[in-house]
Amino acid sequence: MAHPSPAPPPLSGGVVVSLRGVGKTYANGVVALDHLDLDVRPGEFLSLLGPSGCGKSTALRLIAGLSEPTAGTVEWPRDATSERAHEIGFVFQEPTLMPWTTVTSNVRLPLDLQHLDPGKAAVRVDAALERVGLADFAGVYPRELSGGMKMRTSIARALVTEPSLLLMDEPFAALDEITRFKLNDDLLSLWASLRKTVVFVTHSVFESVYLSNRIVVMTPSPGRVFTELAIGAPHPRDRKFRTSAEYAALCRQASEALAAAAGGEP
Amino acid sequence: MNAEPTERRRKRGEDALRILLPIAFLAVGVLVWDLIVRLYDIKPFLLPSPGLVFATLVSDWPLLFQSLLVTLTTTLEGFLLAVVGGVGLAILFNLSRLVEYSLYPYAVILQVTPVVAIAPLLIVWLPQHAAVLACAWIVAFFPMLANTTLGLHSVDRNLVDLFRLYRASLGQVLWRLKLPAALPYIMGGLKIAGGLSLIGAVVAEIAAGAAGAGSGLAWRISESQYRLNVPRMFAALVLLSVAGIVIYFALSLLSYLVLRRWHESALGRDT
Numbered sequence: 001m002a003h004p005s006p007a008p009p010p011l012s013g014g015v016v017v018s019l020r021g022v023g024k025t026y027a028n029g030v031v032a033l034d035h036l037d038l039d040v041r042p043g044e045f046l047s048l049l050g051p052s053g054c055g056k057s058t059a060l061r062l063i064a065g066l067s068e069p070t071a072g073t074v075e076w077p078r079d080a081t082s083e084r085a086h087e088i089g090f091v092f093q094e095p096t097l098m099p100w101t102t103v104t105s106n107v108r109l110p111l112d113l114q115h116l117d118p119g120k121a122a123v124r125v126d127a128a129l130e131r132v133g134l135a136d137f138a139g140v141y142p143r144e145l146s147g148g149m150k151m152r153t154s155i156a157r158a159l160v161t162e163p164s165l166l167l168m169d170e171p172f173a174a175l176d177e178i179t180r181f182k183l184n185d186d187l188l189s190l191w192a193s194l195r196k197t198v199v200f201v202t203h204s205v206f207e208s209v210y211l212s213n214r215i216v217v218m219t220p221s222p223g224r225v226f227t228e229l230a231i232g233a234p235h236p237r238d239r240k241f242r243t244s245a246e247y248a249a250l251c252r253q254a255s256e257a258l259a260a261a262a263g264g265e266p
Numbered sequence: 267m268n269a270e271p272t273e274r275r276r277k278r279g280e281d282a283l284r285i286l287l288p289i290a291f292l293a294v295g296v297l298v299w300d301l302i303v304r305l306y307d308i309k310p311f312l313l314p315s316p317g318l319v320f321a322t323l324v325s326d327w328p329l330l331f332q333s334l335l336v337t338l339t340t341t342l343e344g345f346l347l348a349v350v351g352g353v354g355l356a357i358l359f360n361l362s363r364l365v366e367y368s369l370y371p372y373a374v375i376l377q378v379t380p381v382v383a384i385a386p387l388l389i390v391w392l393p394q395h396a397a398v399l400a401c402a403w404i405v406a407f408f409p410m411l412a413n414t415t416l417g418l419h420s421v422d423r424n425l426v427d428l429f430r431l432y433r434a435s436l437g438q439v440l441w442r443l444k445l446p447a448a449l450p451y452i453m454g455g456l457k458i459a460g461g462l463s464l465i466g467a468v469v470a471e472i473a474a475g476a477a478g479a480g481s482g483l484a485w486r487i488s489e490s491q492y493r494l495n496v497p498r499m500f501a502a503l504v505l506l507s508v509a510g511i512v513i514y515f516a517l518s519l520l521s522y523l524v525l526r527r528w529h530e531s532a533l534g535r536d537t
Contacts (some may be wrong), residue, residue, distance in 0.1 A: 061427075064431055065431070066427050066430060066431060088431065090427075090428065090431055092424045092427075092428070093424075094424060096422060096424040096425055096428060098425065098442075098443070098446065099528045099529070100446045100447075100449065100527075100528045100529075101446070101528075109428075109432075109442070110432045112442070113429070113432040113433070113434045113438055113442075114432065141527055141528050142528075143528060161432075
């Protein structure tokens with residue numbers, strides 16, 4: 001079995017958040033994570049790749065502070081703990097919109113919750129909607145949107161607080177392929193222009209290779225890091241990259257790593 | 267998109283049928299009623315003809331209308347108290363599990379004990395008006411409480427996480443998340459409670475009628491019964507039915523107006 005290339009040396013500039021020996025055992029006894037070590041580096045697009053049930057979503061929730069680890073620590077070197085709420089944007093697997101209100105109010109929610117001045121909020125909401133291409137749908141209710149547009153709304157909401165870290169939990173898994181490719185491209189251009197750090201959970205090898213700088217492959221039950229791959233292909237990536245031999249080779253490499261991870265210890 | 271016009275026309279035809287058929291059925295029913303009364307020459311104190319009922323409704327209108335207002339006022343007061351109390355207590359339950367555990371069984375007991383059985387006791391204890399009001403309140407209270415409680419628990423888990431992520435306060439979660447999410451359930455509760463508070467008021471008025479006081483529509487019915495004024499009984503009954511129907515449709519309209527932009531229940535039948 002081909003072994004993936006060793007992990008690259010850490011980028012300069014430290015880490016945004018690091019998970020040290022993190023374990024998560026649920027009340028029903030299921031061990032979701034066990035001794036997970038993970039550093040998220042500033043400005044990178046990091047994908048957590050693994051089969052369903054490998055605890056990647058759990059890891060994301062721990063980073064977001066939505067759940068507490070039962071072992072180990074989640075460290076924020078810049079000591080932004082008190083401001084974490086402002087620093088993180090979270091995109092769930094489902095669009096998770098409030099059906100009773102418009103796209104605008106949905107995107108404005110994080111600012112409303114922080115009691116931001118309405119005038120300032122309106123400017124930020126317009127900008128966020130503009131960024132995801134939904135400026136014309138501001139007054140529409142979620143049920144009138146397609147699946148892709150709902151997800152764009154969700155992304156706009158995550159971006160509206162201008163977080164430095166964007167966490168995405170299989171956001172495009174439920175979308176058709178054409179929509180997913182389009183959203184992948186749009187996400188990459190957002191990432192390139194906004195310079196956010198992104199942690200992206202997926203079970204799709206192709207998606208992870210297309211999007212990421214770095215892929216962390218996880219083992220299933222209990223979840224821990226199996227190996228990591230650096231994806232050095234330059235940005236901007238586009239359809240040409242998607243059909244290139246380089247992309248195919250990287251996908252094969254990631255697939256093999258994933259298969260090896262699912263097969264047990266290396 | 268192309269199939270829309272025919273689809274819409276078909277739907278409109280069906281809507282028209284839904285209105286016209288019950289009216290036609292009513293007309294036939296009234297006709298048969300009238301025929302039977304004429305053919306068998308039934309005495310008015312057994313079964314008055316529809317014409318006589320209508321005539322009584324017109325001739326006794328001042329009296330009946332006065333009574334209708336009394337009953338409707340009690341119904342409305344009981345209903346509003348039930349809405350405020352039911353929603354309020356549901357919110358309290360949602361905030362504190364201890365309060366919920368302590369009080370919920372008693373709310374259920376209040377519900378399962380037939381109001382007809384409680385009414386005489388209330389009339390002994392309370393002044394006339396307060397007793398009737400209490401009955402209207404008791405029956406309407408539980409549907410509001412139960413529905414709102416269910417609604418407040420039916421919040422999208424991810425949305426709860428989202429509010430947590432942004433450190434929303436308890437008030438923000440309640441006002442911006444839980445209450446809107448519970449709104450369809452609250453609206454369902456309103457529709458049930460509206461009709462029930464009328465029933466509660468009527469039951470109490472009838473029970474109080476034996477005690478001799480009061481002037482509501484139901485009290486008119488029992489009074490007319492003693493006097494064998496059956497046409498007036500029918501007229502009062504018709505008014506009560508109409509009042510119930512109006513309450514139901516008014517609350518349905520309210521529900522539709524509140525939910526039409528987003529909730530499945532208000533988005534038409536063909537989905």
